[in-house]
Amino acid sequence: MSGLRARQKADRHRRIIEAAADLFREAGYEGAKIETIAAQAEVSVGTIYNYYENKGDILGAIVSMEVNEVLNAGRGVVSNPPANVGDALDTLLGIYIEHSLHYLSKEMWRQAMAISTQLPDSPFGQAYTGLDRTLTEQIRALIVRLQEVGLVRRDIDGPALGELIFNNMNMMFIEFVKRDEARIAELRAAIRRQNRILVAAIAV
Amino acid sequence: MSGLRARQKADRHRRIIEAAADLFREAGYEGAKIETIAAQAEVSVGTIYNYYENKGDILGAIVSMEVNEVLNAGRGVVSNPPANVGDALDTLLGIYIEHSLHYLSKEMWRQAMAISTQLPDSPFGQAYTGLDRTLTEQIRALIVRLQEVGLVRRDIDGPALGELIFNNMNMMFIEFVKRDEARIAELRAAIRRQNRILVAAIAV
DNA sequence: TTCTAAAATTGAGTCAATTCTGTTTTTGTG
DNA sequence: CACAAAAACAGAATTGACTCAATTTTAGAA
Numbered sequence: 001m002s003g004l005r006a007r008q009k010a011d012r013h014r015r016i017i018e019a020a021a022d023l024f025r026e027a028g029y030e031g032a033k034i035e036t037i038a039a040q041a042e043v044s045v046g047t048i049y050n051y052y053e054n055k056g057d058i059l060g061a062i063v064s065m066e067v068n069e070v071l072n073a074g075r076g077v078v079s080n081p082p083a084n085v086g087d088a089l090d091t092l093l094g095i096y097i098e099h100s101l102h103y104l105s106k107e108m109w110r111q112a113m114a115i116s117t118q119l120p121d122s123p124f125g126q127a128y129t130g131l132d133r134t135l136t137e138q139i140r141a142l143i144v145r146l147q148e149v150g151l152v153r154r155d156i157d158g159p160a161l162g163e164l165i166f167n168n169m170n171m172m173f174i175e176f177v178k179r180d181e182a183r184i185a186e187l188r189a190a191i192r193r194q195n196r197i198l199v200a201a202i203a204v
Numbered sequence: 205m206s207g208l209r210a211r212q213k214a215d216r217h218r219r220i221i222e223a224a225a226d227l228f229r230e231a232g233y234e235g236a237k238i239e240t241i242a243a244q245a246e247v248s249v250g251t252i253y254n255y256y257e258n259k260g261d262i263l264g265a266i267v268s269m270e271v272n273e274v275l276n277a278g279r280g281v282v283s284n285p286p287a288n289v290g291d292a293l294d295t296l297l298g299i300y301i302e303h304s305l306h307y308l309s310k311e312m313w314r315q316a317m318a319i320s321t322q323l324p325d326s327p328f329g330q331a332y333t334g335l336d337r338t339l340t341e342q343i344r345a346l347i348v349r350l351q352e353v354g355l356v357r358r359d360i361d362g363p364a365l366g367e368l369i370f371n372n373m374n375m376m377f378i379e380f381v382k383r384d385e386a387r388i389a390e391l392r393a394a395i396r397r398q399n400r401i402l403v404a405a406i407a408v
Numbered sequence: 409t410t411c412t413a414a415a416a417t418t419g420a421g422t423c424a425a426t427t428c429t430g431t432t433t434t435t436g437t438g
Numbered sequence: 439c440a441c442a443a444a445a446a447c448a449g450a451a452t453t454g455a456c457t458c459a460a461t462t463t464t465a466g467a468a
Contacts, residue, residue: 003434003435005434005445008446034424034425043448044448045426045449046426046427046428046446046447046449047446047448049426050446050447054425055425055426111322113318113321114318114321114322115318117314117317117318117321117381117382118318120314120382120383129379129382156401157400160394160398161398163372163398164398164402166375167371167372167376167398168367168368168371168372170371171374171375172367175333177321178321178324178329179324190364193361193364194364194367196361197360197361197365197368197406198401198402198405201402201404201405201406202405207465209415209416209463209464212416212464237454237455238454238455238456239454247417247418248418248419249418249419249455249456250419250456250457251416251417251418253455253456254416258455258456259455259456
């Protein structure tokens, strides 16, 4: 079962995702009907449900791409961080935030987050939780790196700190996508201000 | 227009909420059909939509009661906090967490949270954001109180700190309700561990 | 008490996600 | 090449939230 069937499968996956991404951007998540996605992808409604458990999973596939890109961009910062704890955090979190609206509108983020808490056991729900965890890990990795370079105290509880920083950023980001008029610059400033308290506690 | 009409209105509100709360607990939020709620409340489907904009708003009314109760319970701690920063935080956040599953199941919390990010401008979405803000205020109030008593440094950025603590707790709580097997004791312990870092930074 | 406008209720109808069942396509074997 | 089993597809049917036009109930004026 290597040839035709597998090729068609991959192709249909791609067509569905492309059609959905287009329509989500154009009409919004709620506004995009499965029937329309199916038509544009040139498959039937039934087939879409053969590939994805529900409408949310389609969005999920798109979100996953976005977050993975962000994770990649973050690697550079972790391996070679700015020589100052505050700047290092700001740079890493800044990358997450600045990338965030590249492919996904605020409305798409709202839907994605909603689905991930509503259906935590669906494929997307689990994937989303996994992505959050990976982001947390990356922040932890930065802290470890800063400890190695001697910028952060060795006796700090790294795992707890990483989680704390991620949780705060994530919650601020959730509030950010909930308000259409909220600006990225303000979000970053607010997070920087909060992290200043932490930086004072952990910097050597 | 004081008498009969107002009385009937209040009565119908109560019947709808009671029926919904029962059914949400029994069958879960998704499992509870509007039709069934209407039947149990002895009103028609249309009437329910005359009282609430959508299914989420019914859940919202129930959540608001719960959170308001928690806020009340918190007042006592703020006005008379334990004589130790770590314990004071643990006591206040502990009250929030311990109360949380009193009326609402994890599934109901998941739905409520999902709706509040999905529809931030619906009546419930706005109410939920308001409740979050009020909880944050209460944490800030505790910090101010601790500053007055001389347990927390005066030069700490209170608003930023309050938000940081709330955001972290809230995010941990979200993860907690997403996993049915997660235990309250573990949640509290994890948050305590995270707050320890902060306590070190802010205690006199 | 009688009547009228305003307010509220009703439930059949609409709409879109999801499910289900019969049909078609693909695969691998003889 | 022919064929049977497995996999995938199609689209009609189902389901449940939400709407709306018609009807009923209430308030309060005459």
